[in-house]
Amino acid sequence: MTxxxxxxxxxxxxxxxxxxxxxxxxxxxxxxxxxxxxxxxCHTDLGYADGSVPxxxxxxxxxxxxxVGRVVDAGNDFKSLIGGNxxxxxxLPCGECDFCKAGRGNACPNQxxxxxxxxxxxxxxxLVPARPLIKLGGVSNxxxxxxxxxxxxxxxxxxxxxxxxxxxxxxxxxxxGVGGFVVQIASALGARVIACDIIAxxxxxxxxxxxxxxVDLSSKDFKEVRKQVKSFAKGAPSFRYKIFxxxxxxxGQTTAYGLLDRAATMLQVGYTPNKIDVRxxxxxxxxxxxxxxxxxxxxxxPGVLRLIEEGKVKLEPFIAYGPMSKVNEYLDAMAxxxxxxxxxxxxxx
Amino acid sequence: MTxxxxxxxxxxxxxxxxxxxxxxxxxxxxxxxxxxxxxxxCHTDLGYADGSVPxxxxxxxxxxxxxVGRVVDAGNDFKSLIGGNxxxxxxLPCGECDFCKAGRGNACPNQxxxxxxxxxxxxxxxLVPARPLIKLGGVSNxxxxxxxxxxxxxxxxxxxxxxxxxxxxxxxxxxxGVGGFVVQIASALGARVIACDIIAxxxxxxxxxxxxxxVDLSSKDFKEVRKQVKSFAKGAPSFRYKIFxxxxxxxGQTTAYGLLDRAATMLQVGYTPNKIDVRxxxxxxxxxxxxxxxxxxxxxxPGVLRLIEEGKVKLEPFIAYGPMSKVNEYLDAMAxxxxxxxxxxxxxx
Numbered sequence: 001m002t003x004x005x006x007x008x009x010x011x012x013x014x015x016x017x018x019x020x021x022x023x024x025x026x027x028x029x030x031x032x033x034x035x036x037x038x039x040x041x042c043h044t045d046l047g048y049a050d051g052s053v054p055x056x057x058x059x060x061x062x063x064x065x066x067x068v069g070r071v072v073d074a075g076n077d078f079k080s081l082i083g084g085n086x087x088x089x090x091x092l093p094c095g096e097c098d099f100c101k102a103g104r105g106n107a108c109p110n111q112x113x114x115x116x117x118x119x120x121x122x123x124x125x126x127l128v129p130a131r132p133l134i135k136l137g138g139v140s141n142x143x144x145x146x147x148x149x150x151x152x153x154x155x156x157x158x159x160x161x162x163x164x165x166x167x168x169x170x171x172x173x174x175x176x177g178v179g180g181f182v183v184q185i186a187s188a189l190g191a192r193v194i195a196c197d198i199i200a201x202x203x204x205x206x207x208x209x210x211x212x213x214x215v216d217l218s219s220k221d222f223k224e225v226r227k228q229v230k231s232f233a234k235g236a237p238s239f240r241y242k243i244f245x246x247x248x249x250x251x252g253q254t255t256a257y258g259l260l261d262r263a264a265t266m267l268q269v270g271y272t273p274n275k276i277d278v279r280x281x282x283x284x285x286x287x288x289x290x291x292x293x294x295x296x297x298x299x300x301x302p303g304v305l306r307l308i309e310e311g312k313v314k315l316e317p318f319i320a321y322g323p324m325s326k327v328n329e330y331l332d333a334m335a336x337x338x339x340x341x342x343x344x345x346x347x348x349x
Numbered sequence: 350m351t352x353x354x355x356x357x358x359x360x361x362x363x364x365x366x367x368x369x370x371x372x373x374x375x376x377x378x379x380x381x382x383x384x385x386x387x388x389x390x391c392h393t394d395l396g397y398a399d400g401s402v403p404x405x406x407x408x409x410x411x412x413x414x415x416x417v418g419r420v421v422d423a424g425n426d427f428k429s430l431i432g433g434n435x436x437x438x439x440x441l442p443c444g445e446c447d448f449c450k451a452g453r454g455n456a457c458p459n460q461x462x463x464x465x466x467x468x469x470x471x472x473x474x475x476l477v478p479a480r481p482l483i484k485l486g487g488v489s490n491x492x493x494x495x496x497x498x499x500x501x502x503x504x505x506x507x508x509x510x511x512x513x514x515x516x517x518x519x520x521x522x523x524x525x526g527v528g529g530f531v532v533q534i535a536s537a538l539g540a541r542v543i544a545c546d547i548i549a550x551x552x553x554x555x556x557x558x559x560x561x562x563x564v565d566l567s568s569k570d571f572k573e574v575r576k577q578v579k580s581f582a583k584g585a586p587s588f589r590y591k592i593f594x595x596x597x598x599x600x601g602q603t604t605a606y607g608l609l610d611r612a613a614t615m616l617q618v619g620y621t622p623n624k625i626d627v628r629x630x631x632x633x634x635x636x637x638x639x640x641x642x643x644x645x646x647x648x649x650x651p652g653v654l655r656l657i658e659e660g661k662v663k664l665e666p667f668i669a670y671g672p673m674s675k676v677n678e679y680l681d682a683m684a685x686x687x688x689x690x691x692x693x694x695x696x697x698x
Contacts, residue, residue: 098586099612107588107612107636237447239456245629253629263448263456268632277624280594280602283617283641287456290639292632 001073002026003033006347007062007123008327013051016328017122022062024127029075032130034088038143039121040066040319041327041343042150043177043248044271046334048115053273056117065090065114066149067121068142071133078130085142087134087305088114088121090150091295095131105132105297106157113295121146122327124347132298134305144315146344148304152313153296155181155246156304158267159189161291162242166190169233169240173197173256174247175206175214177342178269180318182244183210185304188312191242194232196225196255201340209314217251222258229259239263246270254278260288268292318342323349350422351375352382355696356411356472357676362400365677366471371411373476378424381479383437387492388470389415389668390676390692391499392526392597393620395683397464402622405466414439414463415498416470417491420482427479434491436483436654437463437470439499440644444480454481454646455506462644470495471676473696481647483654493664495693497653501662502645504530504595505653507616508538510640511591515539518582518589522546522605523596524555524563526691527618529667531593532559534653537661540591543581545574545604550689558663566600571607578608588612595619603627609637617641667691672698 003024008017027033045063047053055061067088071081093100093108100108112129114120119127136142155178164170170186172179175195180202187193187210195211197203203214213232215225233241238261245256248270256266257278268290283290296304307313322330324345333339352373357366376382394412396402404410416437420430442449442457449457461478463469468476485491504527513519519535521528524544529551536542536559544560546552552563562581564574582590587610594605597619605615606627617639632639645653656662671679673694682688 099588102586102588104588104612104636109587109611237451238458239448239451239453248630257629262458263453268629271630271633273628273630275626275628277626278629279622279624280606280617280627280639281597281620281622281641283639284620284643286641287453287643288641290629290632292630292635292637294633294636 003072003125005123005125007119008324009060009062010049011060013049017049017063022123024125027073027075027127029077030130031127032071032074032078032081032133033125033127034067034069034086035072035125036067036069036121036123036347037085038068038146038344038346039064039324040146040149040151041330041334041345042066043334045115046331049331050335061115062119062123062126063115064121064123065116066146066151067114067126068136068146068149072125074130081130081133081135085136087136087145087149087301088128089132089134089153089296089298089301090114092129092132093297103297106295122324122347134298134301143321143344143346144319147315147319147342148301148308151178151342152181153301153304154178154269156185157296157300158182158244158269158293159185160300161293162265162267164189164191164242167236167240168242169236171196171229171233171241171243171259173243173245173252174270175211176202179244179246180206181313182246182269184313185307186210188307192235194229205317209317217255222255225255226259241265242267244269248272250274250276260286262286264288266290319344321346325349352421352474354472354474356468357673358409358411359398360409362398366398366412371472373474376422376424376476378426379479380476381420381423381427381430381482382474382476383416383418383435384421384474385416385418385470385472385696386434387417387495387693387695388413388673389495389498389500390679390683390694391415392683394464395680398680399684410464411468411472411475412464413470413472414465415495415500416463416475417485417495417498421474423479430479430482430484434485436485436494436498436650437477438481438483438502438645438647438650439463441478441481442646452646455644471673471696483647483650488658492670492693492695493668496664496668496691497650497657500527500691501530502650502653503527503618505534506645506649507531507593507618507642508534509649510642511614511616513538513540513591516585516589517591518585520545520578520582520590520592520608522592522594522601523619524560525551528593528595529555530662531595533662534656535559537656541584543578554666558666566604571604574604575608590614591616593618597621599623599625609635611635613637615639668693670695674698
């Protein structure tokens with residue numbers, strides 16, 4: 001079947017997204033058409049919309065990489081998906097290359113990211129590679145799971161890379177969005193977590209969801225921050241310090257890097273195009289590691305969905321629901337740092 | 350027993366080392382007195398001698414952290430070592446803390462480094478913790494093995510951290526000293542190795558010992574270097590690119606960092622106190638890793654000694670022998686970049 005979708009299209013950077021009818025062609029043998037139930041709004045979308053980061057597809061493009069929906073049509077090999085609800089991962093690997101076979105699908109060179117490489121989920125329908133879709137069973141609130149497509153799964157994958165175990169000292173720099181989920185998941189796995197942010201309200205919220213201690217970076221100089229973090233972490237040997245940089249800011253990166261210690265591990269999760277000045281040899285002197293971590297391979301999603309199902313990771317306190325027709329308002333609010341929760345948007349409204 | 354050693358002492362930075370008699374006390378229960386057969390001269394010694402890096406012990410101090418020798422006395426728990434030849438690792442972990450028990454002994458917070466934390470091997474005798482000593486069986490040329498204490502074992506440990514396997518594409522930036530041994534060991538393990546350096550003679554030498562291709566960094570701009578390296582490496586997927594920064598220079602670090610690719614791994618092996626300006630988020634976009642790597646835990650030495658015994662790693666082409674009485678000449682030559690090989694010094698001459 002072909003579908004005429006109603007999509008919010010980025011036609012020119014800095015200008016509002018425009019609602020347009022969009023012809024979705026019949027799916028190829030390994031493709032599926034997803035009728036979007038909800039799509040999350042991510043800070044990355046703002047970067048594309050305001051022109052600070054170009055999309056790989058260029059313009060015009062439909063943004064949105066945090067979608068859940070119902071499969072309404074699929075190619076020959078994936079007919080069994082039709083009628084079922086799926087989560088569309090933000091990183092869609094090919095599933096066939098050396099990277100995918102080696103478990104490094106999130107670095108797959110053939111990967112497609114909705115709303116970046118291909119049209120995304122700010123639409124009633126979109127066309128995606130069918131293989132990486134994650135089937136959702138009989139969950140009660142499918143819409144909330146949209147944020148698992150990127151924010152929660154990226155946090156979970158970073159935690160797997162860090163090899164978090166009970167008793168680890170986890171330090172999260174930037175406790176909104178992805179960072180907030182790092183706090184929750186690490187805590188669910190038995191780690192002791194200290195959350196650092198410049199926004200007091202975020203710290204207040206996350207203190208109720210796994211952060212044993214918080215540090216307001218806006219009111220302390222680095223020496224004080226370091227002292228508080230070390231004092232918190234010292235129950236564990238420093239090879240069990242796992243430092244997550246989730247702020248995607250040069251200030252956050254400088255703080256996280258400065259907290260490295262003997263045999264500690266840092267996870268670079270946030271993104272900023274800006275450079276920082278670092279003494280790279282500290283890594284050598286400390287025998288320390290930095291893992292950069294991008295997205296999450298499809299095979300890892302069931303693990304994080306289970307944590308949510310078991311109630312160990314909560315989504316509702318961190319999201320808000322709204323109609324997709326207000327997407328431009330939400331983008332403006334995000335740019336003005338006035339969006340406190342992750343928006344989950346309904347394209348039918 | 351106590352021993353009066355003849356030691357070369359750093360009494361003041363920038364001044365020549367001074368030969369002095371040195372009283373070595375009787376060993377404690379977990380200590381040993383090693384009669385030095387040979388001690389290697391490392392670039393790190395120059396940093397201490399010229400005052401650019403302070404030793405942890407301060408001055409006066411006997412430098413030297415690449416020693417082999419014969420145990421002439423030992424504490425109660427280590428009497429069996431007496432009379433045997435040993436290698437004294439450059440990093441001497443306590444063997445009892447959480448780091449040591451977790452296999453991270455090279456990051457042990459209680460570690461002692463001869464010629465830095467304690468008096469070292471530029472001496473006829475020195476006193477060391479007995480537990481981490483590596484027994485040497487009936488090897489033919491004990492003196493040559495001095496360079497295993499730091500240069501070769503540091504290279505080997507970095508290779509273990511990088512999890513090198515046959516077919517990996519190994520890129521070595523800085524192919525002298527430690528880097529040259531990275532080339533040899535990686536090649537012995539079946540990796541394809543490209544060596545990059547600013548010194549043409551080094552590249553010529555290492556081409557005979559495992560480097561399938563070389564890049565003269567002094568005659569190419571970074572884009573050309575990158576093109577040549579990618580062309581060499583492309584037979585392997587980039588998650589099998591292992592980039593070793595062994596130059597300990599900001600230029601080398603910038604080059605190595607710039608060669609990162611999807612899911613690649615960089616090893617920071619060289620040391621410079623200087624900072625570089627990097628886009629740390631590249632690690633995130635690439636899902637890439639940097640391991641800093643420091644020294645080598647004692648339990649890993651048998652593996653690298655075996656490679657040498659089997660003739661897969663050659664020492665002789667990379668070392669030169671000389672009397673320790675010429676240590677100040679060698680330091681001057683090193684400072685003037687005129688020391689082509691690693692000096693192995695005999696303290697009895």
